[in-house]
Amino acid sequence: MSTTPRRRTTRVITPRDYDDFDERPTKPRKRPRRSAVWQWIVMALVGSLLGVGLWAFTVHTTVTLVPPLGEMRVVPLTDVEFEVMPVGEASNVQIEAAWLETTITVSEVSEALTEVPMPEGRARGTVQVINMLDQPITLPVGTEFVARGASNEVRLMLDAPTTVPAAVTETSLTGSTTRYGQAEVTVTARSAGSASNVGENRVVTLLLPGQGALVSDQGQIMLRNGLIGGGSETMRRIVSESDMARLLGAALAKSYVQGLKDLQAQAQQRMLMIDNATISPAMATLGSPAVYGEPQLEPSVGTVLDPRSAEVRLTVQMKFRALAVKSENMVQEQLQRVVPQRFQMGNTPVCKVGELPKFRIASWAAATSGVVINGEVRCAPQMPVDDAIVVALPRQLQGMTVDQATQVLDALKAQGVISDYQLPARAQMPPFAQLITIRVGGSTP
Numbered sequence: 001m002s003t004t005p006r007r008r009t010t011r012v013i014t015p016r017d018y019d020d021f022d023e024r025p026t027k028p029r030k031r032p033r034r035s036a037v038w039q040w041i042v043m044a045l046v047g048s049l050l051g052v053g054l055w056a057f058t059v060h061t062t063v064t065l066v067p068p069l070g071e072m073r074v075v076p077l078t079d080v081e082f083e084v085m086p087v088g089e090a091s092n093v094q095i096e097a098a099w100l101e102t103t104i105t106v107s108e109v110s111e112a113l114t115e116v117p118m119p120e121g122r123a124r125g126t127v128q129v130i131n132m133l134d135q136p137i138t139l140p141v142g143t144e145f146v147a148r149g150a151s152n153e154v155r156l157m158l159d160a161p162t163t164v165p166a167a168v169t170e171t172s173l174t175g176s177t178t179r180y181g182q183a184e185v186t187v188t189a190r191s192a193g194s195a196s197n198v199g200e201n202r203v204v205t206l207l208l209p210g211q212g213a214l215v216s217d218q219g220q221i222m223l224r225n226g227l228i229g230g231g232s233e234t235m236r237r238i239v240s241e242s243d244m245a246r247l248l249g250a251a252l253a254k255s256y257v258q259g260l261k262d263l264q265a266q267a268q269q270r271m272l273m274i275d276n277a278t279i280s281p282a283m284a285t286l287g288s289p290a291v292y293g294e295p296q297l298e299p300s301v302g303t304v305l306d307p308r309s310a311e312v313r314l315t316v317q318m319k320f321r322a323l324a325v326k327s328e329n330m331v332q333e334q335l336q337r338v339v340p341q342r343f344q345m346g347n348t349p350v351c352k353v354g355e356l357p358k359f360r361i362a363s364w365a366a367a368t369s370g371v372v373i374n375g376e377v378r379c380a381p382q383m384p385v386d387d388a389i390v391v392a393l394p395r396q397l398q399g400m401t402v403d404q405a406t407q408v409l410d411a412l413k414a415q416g417v418i419s420d421y422q423l424p425a426r427a428q429m430p431p432f433a434q435l436i437t438i439r440v441g442g443s444t445p
Contacts (some may be wrong), residue, residue, distance in 0.1 A: 077343075082370050124186070145206055154196055262320070272325065398436060
């Protein structure tokens with residue numbers, strides 16, 4: 001078999017044929033480059049989109065509507081006590097604080113300033129007793145004379161026993177003559193002072209021990225006297241109620257300052273501070289006797305003092321209590337947290353599901369073992385907000401100033417459509433409704 005040699009074909013490649021190859025045999029062909037103009041256009045578009053997104057993010061606004069409330073139900077909180085626990089050990093329904101106590105004894109010394117007239121001398125004088133009876137009258141120890149004073153009755157004591165002779169009647173041819181027996185006795189007033197002074201012929205009655213009274217000028221005796229004087233007063237200092245009040249006020253003020261100083265020292269040792277609202281007794285109640293008990297006054301009220309020494313001493317003893325807390329955790333602030341936790345966040349909430357709770361603490365005080373509050377819980381059911389209003393409100397508010405938006409929402413509130421609202425803190429609402437979100441939710445209790 002004969003073999004026929006293959007025929008070799010020679011092809012000349014022309015420049016036109018270069019397009020079928022990625023590169024030329026001897027010199028590589030360059031790839032065409034995109035225009036720089038199109039690159040800048042793309043970058044500008046991306047930047048614009050990012051800018052618009054950032055602008056939309058910053059101007060986007062949320063308006064919160066609080067649903068209207070139905071008929072409110074009030075649950076009273078009367079003398080509810082919250083337990084006080086040491087700092088760091090309290091639960092979410094307990095008050096976190098430390099009890100502090102101190103007992104203060106204070107003595108206040110001053111001079112009594114009250115002066116009163118004190119009876120000093122007793123009236124003394126003589127009385128002439130004229131016996132009209134035909135038998136003598138014996139005046140024993142204890143005999144008294146009664147006189148009419150300027151404004152009262154004055155009792156005069158007989159200084160020494162005396163016998164008044166009987167009346168003697170003498171008869172003659174020309175008739176009979178009676179000569180009365182008489183005696184002059186010395187008397188002294190039973191009480192001192194100018195009130196015991198007796199004017200002339202003011203003694204009217206003789207009192208004999210165990211025998212009754214003999215009245216002057218009634219046929220038995222006649223009593224005559226001159227001025228009976230010598231009763232007087234002297235200004236003397238005594239311990240009075242006003243002195244006690246003055247000393248007590250100073251002692252209570254000093255006790256409060258010292259008590260507060262002691263409590264503050266105890267609080268600083270624990271790196272705490274005193275809640276001034278829990279200090280007991282409070283400054284306003286210091287004047288109550290129940291606070292300071294029975295003060296010791298020496299000498300007692302009514303005592304006449306020696307002119308050479310008119311000193312009075314009053315001593316009081318008081319117990320002060322207070323709660324010490326962290327500076328950022330005052331009891332009032334804690335109550336705003338623990339009251340809702342106890343009555344709404346627990347297993348048996350006061351307000352039912354769907355009711356908005358609002359707590360009001362009318363008063364509170366630190367008691368013996370805890371903090372006692374009085375107040376109420378108001379439970380109001382929330383009604384739905386009309387969906388049409390929620391949908392239409394963004395378009396209505398777009399582009400408005402905050403004042404204009406406030407007027408629109410106040411009108412809805414006045415109509416009872418909502419009970420409250422919250423606007424963002426900005427001067428202008430976004431220009432497009434799509435950038436305004438309307439949220440319907442409850443208000444903070």
